[in-house]
Amino acid sequence: MNIFGQEATEERAESARLSSFVGALAIGDVVKSTLGPKGMNKILQSGSTGEVNVTNDGATILKSIQLDNAAAKILVNISKVQDDEVGDGTTSVCVLAAELLREAEKLVLSKIHPQTIIEGFRIASAAALKALEGSAVDNGTDAEKFRADLFNIARTTLSSKVLSQDKNYFANLAVDAVLRLKVGLYVSTLVSLLTMLLLQGSTDLEHIQIIKKLGGKLTDSYLDEAMDTDKIKIFGARVKVDGTGKLAELERAERDKMKAKVQAIAAHGINVFVNRQLIYNYPESLLTEAGIMVIEHADFEGVERLSLVTGGEIASTFDRPELVKLGKCDVIEEIMIGEDKLIKFSGVAAGEACTVVLRGSTSQMVDEAERSLHDALSVLSQTVKETRIVLGGGCSEMLMAVAVDEEAKKVEGKKAIAVEAFARALRQIPTILADNAGYDSSDLVARLRAAHHAGKSDSGLGRCGVQHNFPAIHIDPIQT
Structure with missing residues (x-):
């Protein structure tokens, strides 16, 4: 019995795993050329609008790609979470995940069960994290x-x-x-x-x-x-009436309504009024007579932010002035940036x-x-x-890889192979950094690995190749 829709497909076992590996590895290969200080930019062109965007930001690139592969979407989500939580390391986390899956694919082809691989990766992950925290300053x-x-x-x-x-x-x-x-x-x-x-x-x-x-x-x-915040003023309004008498009546009613609203606003005891909508000449003149400066047609985000930084609240009605919390600042002035006029609020709460x-x-x-x-x-x-903080330039990744290699010697059975595979994936980060910089990655990574195994745990990749006593200017926060 078929329980799926007409266009639905089902993948199982090896076929499902192969599909996951292919999608994830493709995503990793797309962004790994942007990794590091010598990473390349990508030119992104929208298929619908033709808009061109030039960037090497991993999260931006991945969000722009249309995907239908489940594993690839997971990597994109990983990158998005990294961007939301930390802000940087979006490319690194995607590339590392792809390299781990690349190693996992090799192990699966070697007839090692996925559960064994997962257990080995968990052991390796704990060892790597312990080494990273131990090296942090x-x-x-x-x-x-x-x-x-x-x-x-x-x-x-x-x-x-x-x-x-x-x-x-x-x-x-x-x-x-x-x-x-x-x-x-x-x-x-x-x-x-x-x-x-x-x-x-x-x-x-x-x-x-x-x-x-x-x-x-x-x-x-x-x-x-x-x-x-931007100050924007929009002119123009249209009202249809079928007689001059009704026009005068409409204008009189509107004036009375505006006068009552201005009196309610003035009752708050304010000297500046910021409004999201257009303020016409009559209510503007009434507010001016009441000693209230008017800023009209402020953008939505600008008003929200102004409420945040001045300590005031956005009022939708003016019936209960005693319940409205007013914002404060020392100076309000109009400035020019380029050809644009902006309103500057100084000395905010x-x-x-x-x-x-x-x-x-x-x-x-x-x-x-x-x-x-x-x-x-x-x-x-x-x-x-x-x-x-920890050292960058591939130093931390190689440090963790050495710790994972040492941990693999203590693990019995096939799980040890998975632990070693985790270390190989970590070593791919300095390899990609060297490749993107145009260096001989095989030689540099081999020398970097030898330095770390010799106890020089502060070695990393710099302008002169492998550098010992790695300068403190090449550092990363421990989260990235």
Whole structure:
């Protein structure tokens, strides 16, 4: 009896496993060329709109691919979760998962049962995690070292992005923005920074707004310790009536209605009124007479964010002014960025709120710069919560691979083969990094592996090949 629909298909046993392996490996092969500081960009073109997007962000690439393979979709979801939770490492997690499945496919073809492979991978995963945590360094209680760690983590994140040429500039910008989230005010002294680290502050990235404006160069971007929102005014309205008398009656009723509403607004005791909709001349003049400045037709996200940072609430009615919480800020001014006018709110209640203004010559450049900076901000905000760091450049992966190899010697039976396969998958990360940089990966990875087995656990891949006493500037947060 057939219980499936007419177009449904069923795959079992070897066929189902083969389909999963093929889909996952294809996804890994798509993004692995973007891994590392020398990774390549991908040109993505929409099939429906023809819109072109140039990026090397793993999450962006994977979200743009139409898939019908279940295993491939799982890898895309893994990358999405990594992007949501950490902000960086989206390509690495996808590539590592694909390499683990590549090794699993070989083991299945060698007649090793999938359950045995799973048990071996779990043993290896525990050993790798233990080694990684053992190598981690925590400078969270040293203000000067921790800020340097944040700066170097931001540099590492931006090294593979469009901002790589100006990574020092944008790394400082990102660190300053994230540290404001932690203290609630901008600090520059080490004493204040140390106090900040001991506080339980907010690292909510909603307090950091990114505004994209065409024109200028990337280094014209800046961090503004205030809140900016677009001011847009739309003209035009149409009403149909069948006589001048009705028109006068309609206008009189509308004026009375507006006057009552303005009186209700003024009863709140405010001096600035921000409205999502258009405010016509008559109510605007009434508000001005009441000493209330008007900002009209503010965008939805701008009002939501303004409510967040000023400490006020969005009011839909004005009947109970005593129940409405008012927002506060010190200065409101109109500024120009390029050819656009914006409203700037300074001295807001949420003192940690700030705005990053991104400049660039093309929309594609500015969009990719926004994605790059968002990754850096996300990673830094997570690092402020979990302050442990590890060495990058393939050092941590090789360190874990050595620990897994040692663990395999203690495991009996076929599970030991699966544990060894896990170590081989880990070693593929430095291999891909070397390949993407144009080096001889076989030689470099062999020398890196020998160095780690010789006890030089701080060895990694740098500009000069395998480097011992790996510089602390090549670091990653432990989450990535």
